[in-house]
Every structure is written in structure tokens, then in C-alpha cells.
Amino acid sequence: xxxxxxxxxxxxxxxxxAIEAVPLADRGLPESTYALLRRAAVRWxxxxxxxxxxxxxxxxxxxxxxxxxxxxxxxxxxxxxRELGIRRGDAVALMSPNCADLIPATLAAQLAGIAAPLNxxxxxxxxxxxxxxxxxxVLITAGPELAPESWATARELAGGLDAVLVLRxxxxxxxxxxxxxxxxxxxxxxxxxxxxxxxxxxxGEPPAATDLAALxxxxxxxxxxxxxxxxxxxxxxxxxxxAVNPLLEVGSVVFAALPLFHVNALxxxxxxxxxxxxxxxxxGPLGYREPALYGEFWKIVEHHRIAAMSAVPTVYAxxxxxxxxxxxxxLRYAMVGASPLPAAVRTGFEAHTGVTLVEGYxxxxxTCASARSFPDAPRLGTVGQRLPYQRMKVVHPETGExxxxxxxxxxxxSGPTVFPGYVVGRDENGYRLDGLGKLRDGRLDTGDLxxxxxxxxxxxxxxxKDLIIRGGxxxxxxxxxxALLAHPQVIAAGAVGRPDEHSGEVPxxxxxxxxxxTATETDLLAWAAGRVPERAAAPKAVTVLEALPVTDVGKxxxxxxxxxxxxxxxxxxxxxFDGVAVDAVVEDGTVVATVTLPSEVDEPKxxxxxxxxxxxxxxxxxxxx
Numbered sequence: 001x002x003x004x005x006x007x008x009x010x011x012x013x014x015x016x017x018a019i020e021a022v023p024l025a026d027r028g029l030p031e032s033t034y035a036l037l038r039r040a041a042v043r044w045x046x047x048x049x050x051x052x053x054x055x056x057x058x059x060x061x062x063x064x065x066x067x068x069x070x071x072x073x074x075x076x077x078x079x080x081x082r083e084l085g086i087r088r089g090d091a092v093a094l095m096s097p098n099c100a101d102l103i104p105a106t107l108a109a110q111l112a113g114i115a116a117p118l119n120x121x122x123x124x125x126x127x128x129x130x131x132x133x134x135x136x137x138v139l140i141t142a143g144p145e146l147a148p149e150s151w152a153t154a155r156e157l158a159g160g161l162d163a164v165l166v167l168r169x170x171x172x173x174x175x176x177x178x179x180x181x182x183x184x185x186x187x188x189x190x191x192x193x194x195x196x197x198x199x200x201x202x203x204g205e206p207p208a209a210t211d212l213a214a215l216x217x218x219x220x221x222x223x224x225x226x227x228x229x230x231x232x233x234x235x236x237x238x239x240x241x242x243a244v245n246p247l248l249e250v251g252s253v254v255f256a257a258l259p260l261f262h263v264n265a266l267x268x269x270x271x272x273x274x275x276x277x278x279x280x281x282x283x284g285p286l287g288y289r290e291p292a293l294y295g296e297f298w299k300i301v302e303h304h305r306i307a308a309m310s311a312v313p314t315v316y317a318x319x320x321x322x323x324x325x326x327x328x329x330x331l332r333y334a335m336v337g338a339s340p341l342p343a344a345v346r347t348g349f350e351a352h353t354g355v356t357l358v359e360g361y362x363x364x365x366x367t368c369a370s371a372r373s374f375p376d377a378p379r380l381g382t383v384g385q386r387l388p389y390q391r392m393k394v395v396h397p398e399t400g401e402x403x404x405x406x407x408x409x410x411x412x413x414s415g416p417t418v419f420p421g422y423v424v425g426r427d428e429n430g431y432r433l434d435g436l437g438k439l440r441d442g443r444l445d446t447g448d449l450x451x452x453x454x455x456x457x458x459x460x461x462x463x464x465k466d467l468i469i470r471g472g473x474x475x476x477x478x479x480x481x482x483a484l485l486a487h488p489q490v491i492a493a494g495a496v497g498r499p500d501e502h503s504g505e506v507p508x509x510x511x512x513x514x515x516x517x518t519a520t521e522t523d524l525l526a527w528a529a530g531r532v533p534e535r536a537a538a539p540k541a542v543t544v545l546e547a548l549p550v551t552d553v554g555k556x557x558x559x560x561x562x563x564x565x566x567x568x569x570x571x572x573x574x575x576x577f578d579g580v581a582v583d584a585v586v587e588d589g590t591v592v593a594t595v596t597l598p599s600e601v602d603e604p605k606x607x608x609x610x611x612x613x614x615x616x617x618x619x620x621x622x623x624x625x
Contacts, residue, residue: 006275010244010388012377013455019244019388024416029240032207032232034074034111036239036274041071044277047251050270051304052100054170055284056292059300063100063171067277070104072199077108077190079197082204084138084163084186088211089430091116091134095127095150096142097285098260100170101190103270105140106260111202116215116227117261120150126225128157133227134215135426137162140190144177145169146285158182165190170284209233212431215423216263218364227423228364229433230263237416238367239271241387245372247333247358248308250276255301255309257283257293264337267368268310281306288315294322302326310335313345314550316357317491320348321515333358333375337383344491344514359383361458365444366390367417371458379457386456390415393443394452400440408461408476411450414443449476466558468497468507468537475537480509483531484524484542489517492548495539496558498565501573501612509539510561512547520544559586566591566615573609577601579622592616 005027008019030036040049045068053059065073086092092109095118096102109115116134118127120142131139141154143166151166158164163186168176179187207213213232217225248254256269273280281304284290288311297319300306307330316336334349337360346357361371361383370392373384386392393402394409403409421433438445449461462478469475477495484493492512497505511524519527524542532538549560567584570593574580579598584591593615597603599622610617 007244011246012374013385016385016388016456024389029236031209033107033213033235033271034206036236036271037071037074037107040274040277041067047277048279050103050280050282052170052282053284056290056296059296061171073104074107074111075199075202076194076197077105078112078202080194081108081112081138086113086138088113091136091215093118093131093134093136093139095120095139095154096167097147098282098287099146099167099285101167102260105190110213112204114212114215119261120153124153124156127153130217130225130227131157133423140165142167145172158185161185165193207232216364228419229421229423230367230419234367234417234419235267235271238369239267240275242268242272242369243275248278251278252307253279253281253304255306256280257287259287263364263368264310294318297322298324298326298328301328301331305330307331308333308335313341316349317345320352324353328353331355335360337361343485344488363446365419365438366413370413382457382459384458386458390417392452392458394450405454406451408449408451411446411448412443413446418442418444468505470503470506470536475507479537480507480528480532480539483528484509484511486531487519487524487527489513489519494548494556494558494561496561496565499569499613499615504614507537507539508541508565510543510545510548512545563591566593574606577606590616592618594618594620596620596622598622
């Protein structure tokens with residue numbers, strides 16, 4: 001690849017300047033995800049592109065597609081979508097756990113129109129809102145054999161759609177289940193309806209670089225999820241930035257197990273491998289959430305000669321406990337992101353397997369990945385160096401003024417991977433996009449606190465919105481979490497503010513421990529007190545949980561911890577009132593305390609007590625919610 005503008009040297013941190021001396025426009029990137037797939041199919045038609053496992057127990061019975069076969073199926077499915085009326089500016093919703101047909105269906109949606117992946121685990125209210133915002137008239141969904149709950153949801157959402165295209169499980173055999181008749185909606189199995197369509201060509205115009213490729217929803221744990229728009233140029237550029245690093249050679253095998261409604265699954269384990277003709281082995285529909293996968297994992301690595309994988313820290317914490325019962329010498333690197341990597345997890349996994357953990361950083365609004373680490377030039381305490389052509393600056397959280405290297409502020413990103421905005425509406429000209437305060441002059445406010453050194457390495461310091469404000473004093477939760485993560489038995493930590501009548505809020509922490517750990521909450525409280533750099537930041541309580549709450553893609557869910565801390569604080573404040581029940585829920589990103597009172601309790605006294613806390617409260621009488 002020497003001399004090829006598509007493949008500059010990118011082996012060490014010092015290479016960044018030389019890469020960026022050549023404009024990205026001169027690199028010759030494919031114009032769209034479809035052009036990227038066509039390039040792979042022409043270069044490596046008979047090489048395996050994707051292998052999909054039906055489930056962990058049946059990993060020896062996969063479904064495999066070569067690059068030529070993958071392109072043929074994408075053509076077939078895209079031509080069906082075109083027959084159904086999908087055009088360049090139309091969204092196609094996809095709601096299914098991973099399966100063999102979801103991969104070409106996603107790429108076909110990007111070819112014929114715009115892919116709008118949905119997390120079927122969201123509430124039906126949120127899913128209906130996402131469908132409404134996307135304007136999707138066609139839904140590709142898991143059928144009754146693959147995911148009965150998703151299928152039930154799809155049937156409820158079907159009214160008002162033009163078509164519901166149904167997916168079967170990977171490797172399904174025999175007659176499929178009969179599908180219902182839904183008035184005014186075309187319902188059928190995707191593979192059957194597409195069987196007669198052209199596999200050699202797409203009947204419509206291929207997408208351009210500036211066309212929208214996908215709408216990926218963000219949030220989803222609070223309020224209505226927001227669809228973030230990606231262009232084809234966004235996705236191709238980010239996939240290339242991942243592929244350009246030399247960690248994986250042409251033809252290497254990567255393991256994929258994150259759900260395709262998440263950008264990491266699409267960009268890191270589907271699009272990036274297309275650049276070098278790499279083979280992606282996909283786990284079954286539950287991915288890393290399938291307990292049986294861990295008992296078979298090392299055998300799968302040996303059989304497929306897997307060279308790299310991508311997962312969240314909790315996955316590596318579990319794998320560090322799984323006996324290595326196979327030859328895993330092919331596994332060179334394990335990529336980790338989505339949440340901070342505890343030192344105990346890194347040490348345990350690397351000692352157990354001999355495999356290097358490679359940290360990264362990214363977010364949906366910057367397409368996917370924005371920073372990567374160098375295994376041969378580690379910088380512990382960072383999530384890596386910014387990727388080529390992505391500019392990172394740190395600004396003051398209030399004034400927006402750029403801060404010097406090494407100072408902590410709000411991290412911002414600009415460059416070719418920054419999204420054009422969230423979908424806020426639709427008119428005769430297509431989608432109306434708005435940055436909703438996240439974009440200013442093309443620069444993305446990540447919401448993350450960080451400092452960036454002179455070499456472009458990013459040191460994260462928590463979420464700006466997660467700051468704990470104690471009596472007007474800002475406390476970075478990362479200083480508490482780092483102190484606890486230094487404990488050899490702690491594998492995850494989260495610090496949040498607990499409501500306090502005197503200080504507004506005080507810091508408290510939650511942790512989960514390694515199997516067999518003996519540390520108590522009292523031990524950990526003393527440990528943190530001795531290591532947190534400022535006295536005001538020392539947590540007032542440490543609570544051990546079996547697992548810290550996370551989103552469906554493994555990111556820490558701090559609002560869940562804040563809700564628990566609020567419930568505990570209000571319960572303690574009302575301990576003198578017999579029979580009072582306290583709960584705390586998250587509503588539109590805000591923790592609301594719900595207090596249920598028996599009839600004999602003096603409500604004005606309860607109200608007076610609650611008035612000492614800056615917490616939204618909803619009062620209810622028992623029997624009259």
C-alpha cells in the first residue's frame with residue numbers, strides 16, 4: 001500500500017501531521033457506503049465478507065456471505081425498497097436484533113433511501129415518536145421466530161405504514177410462521193418479497209457524498225430520543241479513519257457483537273472492514289448479552305482466527321474470568337470504549353489473555369470514532385490521539401473561549417465526521433436539521449470535560465452535565481471514580497450528587513466489584529477518602545451494586561444512579577413520618593421524587609421538609625395516585 005494516497009503511514013502518534021499535510025479530498029475515498037461496498041466486491045468477490053452465528057450454542061452453523069454475495073443481496077433488497085416507493089430522501093426504519101439479513105438490509109436502506117435503525121427495547125411511545133420524526137413508511141423488523149417482543153411492538157406500530165418487511169433468524173429452516181393481514185399495509189418476509197429482484201444493479205440513482213445515509217437515535221433513556229443525521233461522507237470518512245491505522249492487515253478477521261442500531265456496530269465492524277476486505281464474524285442476536293457466548297468465546301476466536309474485537313469494559317471484565325480453553329494467538333487487539341476503562345479490568349484482562357486493550361473515544365454526533373490509542377506507544381490515562389482530520393479544541397464551559405493545551409474544559413470537535421444536525425421536522429424540501437445547541441459554526445460541543453495535550457491525546461474528565469455542585473463548588477465526578485477504580489477489587493464506579501438540605505448536593509459513589517471481592521462499603525469509603533485529592537470531593541457514601549446501570553449499548557447511565565441517590569436522600573429525610581413511601585424516576589432527563597403519603601400523615605409538615613431540597617417532588621395519597 002506504499003504510495004497509495006488512501007493508505008498513508010499511521011503507525012505512531014508522530015504520523016498525524018504528515019497525514020494531514022495532504023487534504024482529505026485528495027485521498028480518493030469512495031463517495032458513499034454503497035460505493036465502498038462495490039469497491040470491496042470488485043476487489044475481493046469470493047472472499048468472505050460476513051459470517052453470522054445463529055446463537056452461541058450453534059456457532060458451528062453460521063451463515064456466510066462473500067463480498068459479491070453481500071452486494072447482490074444489497075441490490076436485491078434495495079430494488080424491493082424502490083418498488084415500495086422509497087426514494088433518496090425517504091427513511092427506512094429497521095428494528096431487529098442482529099441476524100444475517102439485517103446486515104444487507106441496513107446497507108440496502110442506505111442505498112435506496114436513508115437507514116433509520118431503532119432499538120426495539122425502547123418504549124413503544126418513544127419508538128412511535130422516532131417513526132414519526134423519521135417519516136418512515138417502511139419498517140424492516142424481526143419476525144415472530146427471531147424476536148417475539150419486537151414483532152409484537154412492530155404489529156402495534158404498523159398502522160399508518162406502507163409496508164412491514166419481516167426478518168427470520170439466521171439460518172432459519174422450514175416454513176416460516178404465517179404473518180397477519182394488516183389493513184392497508186403490505187406484510188411479508190423480506191427474503192421472499194425480494195427474491196425476484198435484480199441482483200446485479202440498483203435501479204435508481206446511487207447516493208452522493210452529501211446525501212443522508214442514516215438517522216441514528218441518541219439518548220433513549222430520558223425523554224424522547226433524538227435522531228442524529230449522518231451523511232454518506234460522514235460514515236465513509238470515519239470508517240476510513242479507523243481502517244487507515246495498521247493494527248489490522250488486509251484480510252484480517254474481526255468479531256462483531258454490538259447491535260446494529262448502534263453506530264459502533266455499523267462503522268467499526270461493518271463499514272471499516274470493507275476498506276481492506278476484512279472478514280467480520282457476527283455474534284447471534286443477543287450479542288454480548290448472551291450468557292452462553294462467554295463459555296464458547298475463546299473457541300470461536302480460535303476457529304475463525306479472529307484478530308480484533310470491539311466491546312465495552314464490562315465485557316472484558318467477564319472474559320477475564322473465562323478460562324482460556326483455546327489457541328487465541330490470532331487475537332492481537334481488543335478495542336474498548338463507551339465508558340471509562342477501570343485499571344483492574346485492564347490489568348485482569350491483559351494478564352489473563354496476553355491481549356492488549358486499545359482504548360478509543362467517540363459519539364454518535366461525530367459519526368462514531370474520534371480518538372484511538374497506539375498499543376506500541378501507550379499513554380495511560382488517555383483515550384488516545386484524535387483521528388486524522390478531526391480537530392479537537394477545549395473551550396471554557398461558560399464563555400466558549402478556547403483554552404490552552406493541558407487545561408480542562410468542554411471538548412469540541414470539528415471536521416468531516418461532525419453530523420449536520422438532529423431531525424426536528426420535515427417539509428417539502430426534506431428533513432429539517434438543527435444542532436439543538438450542540439453545533440456552532442460547524443463545531444460540535446461533545447458535553448465531555450477533557451484536556452487535550454500538544455500531541456492531540458485526549459484526557460477525559462467526565463461529563464459536563466455530571467458535575468456535582470456542592471454549595472456552589474464544582475466537583476468533577478471523575479476524581480472520585482478514579483480513586484475508587486484504583487482499588488484492586490473495583491471494576492466499575494460512578495459518582496453522582498445526592499440531594500442535601502445544606503449544600504444542595506453532596507457526592508456519593510456506586511461501585512461494582514470483581515468476583516470473589518471482600519471489600520466492604522466501609523472499606524471503600526475509607527479508601528476513597530484517602531485518595532480523592534480534595535476533601536470536599538470525598539464521597540459521603542459508597543454503595544456496592546452487583547452491576548452499575550448502563551444503556552442498551554453499555555454506556556454508563558448516571559441518571560439511574562442519581563435517581564437512586566435521590567430516593568435514598570428523601571427517604572432518609574422523611575424517616576420520621578410513618579408509612580411514607582418514596583420512589584424516584586427519570587422524566588425528560590430530570591430526576592423526580594414521588595412521595596406517597598398515608599391519610600394520617602400531616603401533609604404540610606412533609607411539604608415543609610421536602611422544601612429544604614432542590615428536588616422536583618410529586619405528592620400522592622395512598623389509594624389516590
